[in-house]
Amino acid sequence: MKRGVLIVLSGPSGVGKGTVRKALFEEPDIDFQYSISMTTRQPRAGEVNGEDYFFVTREEFETEISNGGMLEYAEYVGNYYGTPKSFIDRTLAAGRDVLLEIEVQGALQVKEKMPEGAYIFLTPPDLHALKQRLIGRGTEAMAVIEKRVSTATSEIRMMANYDYAVVNDEVELAVRRIKDIINVERLRVHRVLPEYVEMIEELEE
């Protein structure tokens, strides 16, 4: 059995990774598993443990690190964020496609370990729009927004380490661009897009 396709969607906080990922997952021909991250940050209003994140204490996170349970992790604006390894290994080995939505330090750690994935950097149209999106989301205090925007400037410099850069000017357009990238990846992994295999077999009978 062929392994699943690994897509890593990354980019600065507030660029719209979560928004674009949710819209992508609503597409009828997209059947990706979402990797739920672990974090030490406090849940926001409406966030559900085990759906949005696994919310843990610093002690629990550090135990996971020392047990070798994290594929990657990073400290980002005062909190740990990381990807549990077992879910990724299990899902890809079962031939299912996985999407990670993570910040830049973590994405580059995964790229070192799993260069066969597709690494997508989602960019804002400009830094002003990025800040406005964070303000508009209304989930962080202004001091935290300033830290996230200032981190974004160094993250954007890392764009060249990715395979693809996608501008999130409009969600619908960003989704379409990412779907094109996914098809390139599926073609690389499966050689023929799986939905065409049956059609070819029927024609050849």
Ligand SMILES: Nc1ncnc2c1ncn2[C@@H]1O[C@H](COP(=O)(O)OP(=O)(O)OP(=O)(O)O)[C@@H](O)[C@H]1O
């Ligand atoms: N193309 C877009 N145009 C305008 N606003 C957008 C666009 N994409 C997302 N947004 C808005 O920007 C804000 C941030 O989006 P979102 O939470 O998806 O970003 P994120 O990159 O996932 O952030 P974080 O990394 O902090 O989780 C949200 O309020 C969202 O509605």
Ligand SMILES: Nc1nc2c(ncn2[C@@H]2O[C@H](COP(=O)(O)O)[C@@H](O)[C@H]2O)c(=O)[nH]1
């Ligand atoms: N390195 C990782 N970064 C992650 C992971 N899960 C989320 N993130 C990123 O952290 C920042 C902040 O997230 P927020 O939910 O507090 O806004 C953002 O860029 C996320 O994409 C992860 O597992 N590893």
